[in-house]
Amino acid sequence: MSPDEIDAFVARTRFTADGLVPAIAQQWDGREVLMMAWMDEAALRETLETGRGVYFSRSRGGRWLKGETSGHVQTVREVRLDCDGDTVLLIVDQSGGACHTGDRTCFDADGVVLAIEGSP
C-alpha cells in the first residue's frame, strides 16, 4: 500500500477514547477465528506497511509484534473495516498456534454447544 492509501485507511478507522480498535484475526483458508486483540494507530500502520500482524498489548502497554518470541507470526493478506469503522478484521496466514497456550486458536479450550430448535 502507498502512504496515501495507508493514511486513508487509518483515517476511516474509529479508535476508542483510549486510542484502540479491536482487531479479529481469521485464518485465510481454514477460516477459523484465531484471536481478538487490540491495535493502536501505530500498530495498524505497521500492519498495513509490513504485512505482519502487529497489535497493542494492553497488559504490557506497548507494541506487540505477533510471534516475536514464539515465532508464530501472522502474514496478513487483507485488512477489512466493519460498517462503522470501529472493528478491524485481519485475514491472515497464521504460522503455528495463534494462542499463547499453544492451541491453534484462542477459542479452542472453552465452549458450550446449545440445543438447536428442530435439530435431533
Next chain:
Amino acid sequence: MSPDEIDAFVARTRFTADGLVPAIAQQWDGREVLMMAWMDEAALRETLETGRGVYFSRSRGGRWLKGETSGHVQTVREVRLDCDGDTVLLIVDQSGGACHTGDRTCFDADGVVLAIEGSP
C-alpha cells in the same frame, strides 16, 4: 443449558469495567465473520438461555435482540470463550444479512488486500 451451566459460563467471562464483553459472530457453515458487537451479562445470559443472538447496544444503551426489527435473527449453535475469557465467539446461523446496511457481513464494504511476499 441448565441454570448452573449458564452461571458457570458467565462466571468465567471477564467483562470490562463497563460491564461489557466483545462478541464475534461467525456463520457456522460458510465460516464468514459476520459482525462484532458487545454483550452485557444479561445479554450473554439471554443468548445462552434462548439460543438467539442478544447484544447490548452501546448507542441505545440497552438490550438488542439481533433481528428484532429486520427479521435477520441469529440462531446460536455454540458459544466459545477465548483463553483469557474476555472475548466471546458465537457460532451462529444468520438469517439474511448480518449488517444493518443489508450486506451479508459488516466487513463486506471496506477492505484492502496486502501484497504477500513471494506471491505473484
